[in-house]
Amino acid sequence: xxxxxxxxxxxxxxxxxxxxxxxxxxxxxxxxxxxxxxxxxxxxxxxxxxxxxxxxxxxxxxxxxxxxxxxxxxxxxxxxxxxxxxxxxxxxxxxxxxxxxxxxxxxxxxxxxxxxxxxxxxxxxxxxxxxxxxxxxxxxxxxxxxxxxxxxxxxxxxxxxxxxxxxxxxxxxxxxxxxxxxxxxxxxxxxxxxxxxxxxxxxxxxxxxxxxxxxxxxxxxxxxxxxxxxxxxxxxxxxxxxxxxxxxxxxxxxxxxxxxxxxxxxxxxxxxxxxxxxxxxxxxxxxxxxxxxxxxxxxxxxxxxxxxxxxxxxxxxxxxxxxxxxxxxxxxxxxxxxxxxxxxxxxxxxxxxxxxxxxxxxxxxxxxxxxxxxxxxxxxxxxxxxxxxxxxxxxxxxxxxxxxxxxxxxxxxxxxxxxxxxxxxxxxxxxxxxxxxxxxxxxxxxxxxxxxxxxxxxxxxxxxxxxxxxxxxxxxxxxxxxxxxxxxxxxxxxxxxxxxxxxxxxxxxxxxxxxxxxxxxxxxxxxxxxxxxxxxxxxxxxxxxxxxxxxxxxxxxxxxxxxxxxxxxxxxxxxxxxxxxxxxxxxxxxxxxxxxxxxxxxxxxxxxxxxxxxxxxxxxxxxxxxxxxxxxxxxxxxxxxxxxxxxxxxxxxxxxxxxxxxxxxxxxxxxxxxxxxxxxxxxxxxxxxxxxxxxxxxxxxxxxxxxxxxxxxxxxxxxxxxxxxxxxxxxxxxxxxxxxxxxxxxxxxxxxxxxxxxxxxxxxxxxxxxxxxxxxxxxxxxxxxxxxxxxxxxxxxxxxxxxxxxxxxxxxxxxxxxxxxxxxxxxxxxxxxxxxxxxxxxxxxxxxxxxxxxxxxxxxxxxxxxxxxxxxxxxxxxxxxxxxxxxxxxxxxxxxxxxxxxxxxxxxxxxxxxxxxxxxxxxxxxxxxxxxxxxxxxx
Numbered sequence: 011x012x013x014x015x016x017x018x019x020x021x022x023x024x025x026x027x028x029x030x031x032x033x034x035x036x037x038x039x040x041x042x043x044x045x046x047x048x049x050x051x052x053x054x055x056x057x058x059x060x061x062x063x064x065x066x067x068x069x070x071x072x073x074x075x076x077x078x079x080x081x082x083x084x085x086x087x088x089x090x091x092x093x094x095x096x097x098x099x100x101x102x103x104x105x106x107x108x109x110x111x112x113x114x115x116x117x118x119x120x121x122x123x124x125x126x127x128x129x130x131x132x133x134x135x136x137x138x139x140x141x142x143x144x145x146x147x148x149x150x151x152x153x154x155x156x157x158x159x160x161x162x163x164x165x166x167x168x169x170x171x172x173x174x175x176x177x178x179x180x181x182x183x184x185x186x187x188x189x190x191x192x193x194x195x196x197x198x199x200x201x202x203x204x205x206x207x208x209x210x211x212x213x214x215x216x217x218x219x220x221x222x223x224x225x226x227x228x229x230x231x232x233x234x235x236x237x238x239x240x241x242x243x244x245x246x247x248x249x250x251x252x253x254x255x256x257x258x259x260x261x262x263x264x265x266x267x268x269x270x271x272x273x274x275x276x277x278x279x280x281x282x283x284x285x286x287x288x289x290x291x292x293x294x295x296x297x298x299x300x301x302x303x304x305x306x307x308x309x310x311x312x313x314x315x316x317x318x319x320x321x322x323x324x325x326x327x328x329x330x331x332x333x334x335x336x337x338x339x340x341x342x343x344x345x346x347x348x349x350x351x352x353x354x355x356x357x358x359x360x361x362x363x364x365x366x367x368x369x370x371x372x373x374x375x376x377x378x379x380x381x382x383x384x385x386x387x388x389x390x391x392x393x394x395x396x397x398x399x400x401x402x403x404x405x406x407x408x409x410x411x412x413x414x415x416x417x418x419x420x421x422x423x424x425x426x427x428x429x430x431x432x433x434x435x436x437x438x439x440x441x442x443x444x445x446x447x448x449x450x451x452x453x454x455x456x457x458x459x460x461x462x463x464x465x466x467x468x469x470x471x472x473x474x475x476x477x478x479x480x481x482x483x484x485x486x487x488x489x490x491x492x493x494x495x496x497x498x499x500x501x502x503x504x505x506x507x508x509x510x511x512x513x514x515x516x517x518x519x520x521x522x523x524x525x526x527x528x529x530x531x532x533x534x535x536x537x538x539x540x541x542x543x544x545x546x547x548x549x550x551x552x553x554x555x556x557x558x559x560x561x562x563x564x565x566x567x568x569x570x571x572x573x574x575x576x577x578x579x580x581x582x583x584x585x586x587x588x589x590x591x592x593x594x595x596x597x598x599x600x601x602x603x604x605x606x607x608x609x610x611x612x613x614x615x616x617x618x619x620x621x622x623x624x625x626x627x628x629x630x631x632x633x634x635x636x637x638x639x640x641x642x643x644x645x646x647x648x649x650x651x652x653x654x655x656x657x658x659x660x661x662x663x664x665x666x667x668x669x670x671x672x673x674x675x676x677x678x679x680x681x682x683x684x685x686x687x688x689x690x691x692x693x694x695x696x697x698x699x700x701x702x703x704x705x706x707x708x709x710x711x712x713x714x715x716x717x718x719x720x721x722x723x724x725x726x727x728x729x730x731x732x733x734x735x736x737x738x739x740x741x742x743x744x745x746x747x748x749x750x751x752x753x754x755x756x757x758x759x760x761x762x763x764x765x766x767x768x769x770x771x772x773x774x775x776x777x778x779x780x781x782x783x784x785x786x787x788x789x790x791x792x793x794x795x796x797x798x799x800x801x802x803x804x805x806x807x808x809x810x811x812x813x814x815x816x817x818x819x820x821x822x823x824x825x826x827x828x829x830x831x832x833x834x835x836x837x838x839x840x841x842x843x844x845x846x847x848x849x850x851x852x853x854x855x856x857x858x859x860x861x862x863x864x865x866x867x868x869x870x871x872x873x874x875x876x877x878x879x880x881x882x883x884x885x886x887x888x889x890x891x892x893x894x895x896x897x898x899x900x901x902x903x904x905x906x907x908x909x910x911x912x913x914x915x916x917x918x919x920x921x922x923x924x925x926x927x928x929x930x931x932x933x934x935x936x937x938x939x940x941x942x943x944x945x946x947x948x949x
Contacts, residue, residue, distance in 0.1 A: 840876075
């Protein structure tokens with residue numbers, strides 16, 4: 011970094027030390043300091059005897075220059091409707107040991123800002139224009155010298171004041187004309203309807219236009235935009251060129267066409283389009299759909315950007331850029347912003363730098379900015395990654411365009427984030443029907459009399475004789491006529507057509523239908539191929555030295571293959587390997603996912619005495635697609651959103667997010683609610699994201715037992731996602747392959763095991779993977795069906811507890827039926843199983859979760875005709891006990907309830923209902939004390 015960046019207002023000793031270094035070796039200091047010291051030596055020889063104190067004042071001027079660079083942003087003219095808060099110390103010359111008497115004195119320090127030796131007043135004028143005008147900048151905290159020097163040179167050369175051509179100014183005005191005219195037209199034509207207008211922040215439109223144009227010049231071919239509802243319609247119309255008739259139709263229409271189900275309000279919808287630019291390059295601009303969770307789309311944009319950069323542009327991050335448009339209250343208040351900022355430079359999540367634009371309305375819904383944050387600026391989160399922050403006056407359209415062009419250049423040069431804070435205002439309340447004067451009377455009094463950015467810029471252009479008043483009126487009239495024509499077109503139909511986001515990318519895929527879930531497709535893999543792949547993933551290159559226990563792990567896995575007893579980890583990795591072998595890229599991320607929270611996966615082998623790892627799945631063949639697995643940062647909201655976005659960009663690939671423990675997903679519940687479970691019905695989005703959620707009651711306490719199965723099932727409807735609780739490695743293998751081998755995509759939620767990862771009974775044979783398909787329901791193959799009186803339905807780990815007790819009692823009249831897929835519910839398959847047991851008298855649903863959790867209520871509602879009797883823990887507010895001993899007691903009681911001692915006249919320890927052969931179900935319930943309160947018991 012340039013030397014002055016470390017100099018404080020009184021750090022004369024630091025400068026003296028640099029000067030001593032310069033005297034010993036001029037090349038030991040950077041060029042700026044070298045020029046200054048040369049001038050300083052000259053000044054000292056010339057003036058030291060005749061001008062006492064001149065030398066020390068040179069240092070004071072250096073400190074003044076640094077003060078403007080470091081704190082000038084606090085004293086800018088960037089707020090169009092409020093007076094700035096006062097900050098101390100000020101930038102007055104007295105703060106730096108100077109006085110008005112020094113204003114006409116020539117100082118060598120002018121070399122530092124490219125002016126040469128000049129009077130102090132000229133230095134101050136230059137600094138004020140650069141750092142205290144319409145653009146304020148925070149950047150001296152950046153630790154990389156080349157970044158600081160680049161910004162300093164670019165800004166100080168032009169004083170942060172653009173000198174645009176007439177043609178450029180006309181383009182800016184036209185974009186402003188469209189931004190203002192669009193809002194004004196809707197305000198007149200759709201009185202009282204919500205639109206969340208951009209009024210007060212219309213400079214965003216020429217700013218985004220400049221971003222796309224400059225990006226196209228610098229090689230960008232795709233722009234990913236995420237933004238909340240305010241200004242979205244304007245951006246859709248004037249940046250993405252969505253036809254005005256389609257937007258107006260969404261105001262007038264009363265039904266959707268067949269392309270979407272329930273739909274969403276117009277200011278949440280997404281769109282993508284190719285935009286022609288002046289450079290001759292066409293840029294695809296994508297505006298992602300977003301709910302009212304204002305920042306929920308932020309990680310989704312980043313994930314989609316990463317996906318496109320990797321798979322559409324061969325990892326060239328200069329080809330695609332994410333642009334996140336925030337509100338000031340949202341960027342300061344929403345924790346997911348911090349999560350995404352912390353992910354920005356991580357190898358698994360970086361996107362080559364994002365442009366963060368804040369439309370700073372200086373008020374939330376009703377909340378004053380002073381009550382909305384503790385930090386000075388809403389953008390202070392950007393300092394986490396030491397990103398430059400530009401604060402720009404929202405009335406100065408040219409300053410906005412200049413700052414965004416500079417931001418794009420910086421991003422393309424250094425692949426780092428940039429923040430742009432547009433100080434503006436919100437003309438109306440939270441929406442067009444809200445009265446903001448209830449809570450902000452002073453602010454809105456100022457806003458009421460404030461001219462819009464178009465009129466301000468029109469006056470400027472008239473003074474510069476770029477446009478006449480007549481020219482301006484003509485341009486406005488022509489645009490209004492375009493909108494009138496669009497309105498007339500929109501009134502010809504009441505049917506709203508929603509163009510699906512990323513339609514071209516997903517053109518080979520269809521929406522699922524009920525028939526798709528009657529039977530899973532065959533997903534077996536040739537056995538010889540599987541054996542070959544098993545050898546590859548259990549191969550340690552001889553040229554590397556590995557941790558000794560890893561070598562044993564690999565030997566143990568080889569032994570499993572030779573003995574044909576494949577555990578969960580092998581089943582999972584063979585699924586990935588087979589998909590990679592067939593040309594499908596695979597990406598996995600989650601907390602500690604490389605090794606696995608339960609030390610089962612070991613997808614990467616750490617080299618001994620080195621930080622590097624060897625990933626066998628990356629070395630299956632020379633021409634395989636990419637396999638990437640990442641240990642994520644310790645967050646769920648940001649990473650889950652990122653992986654959802656990544657999956658959007660690669661329909662032919664498998665994208666997996668894994669929670670460290672299943673219940674940890676609840677911190678990402680917003681992504682689950684707004685995207686995973688509902689995006690297809692709201693926005694027509696297809697997505698094949700896989701969520702792995704470790705689940706199982708093993709006495710590990712309330713926070714490490716339940717993945718909240720009931721929440722997922724409560725959100726399951728219309729085949730919106732698949733919810734599985736598998737019990738064998740082979741079924742998990744087929745589930746992962748099925749996710750890719752169908753011509754439609756819906757999210758997949760898998761409740762993965764913990765104790766079953768090493769359970770001796772939880773193994774599969776290679777033949778189970780070489781043929782067949784995913785089994786939605788697994789029948790009890792080891793029982794005499796004619797002898798069965800009791801059907802026990804269950805899902806997940808508890809099956810193995812039930813199996814152990816059944817074998818211990820030799821309970822031949824009990825059949826254990828595993829429901830592996832909970833949604834879409836396999837009703838047809840279950841009834842096929844039930845038909846195989848004509849003498850069954852009782853149907854139980856057994857689960858280890860409390861009665862008000864787990865699948866019970868959902869399952870009961872799906873198949874009421876089976877009259878299932880529940881066996882579960884008592885309803886509880888907490889998922890599980892914190893005491894292992896109490897857990898064991900409860901688990902035994904559940905199992906014991908299923909195989910309960912009979913109290914009939916036979917007096918057997920276990921009669922299996924033989925005493926009631928031929929009796930009706932009502933008679934059974936009456937005779938047996940077992941059934942007095944079948945769903946209730948105490949632990």
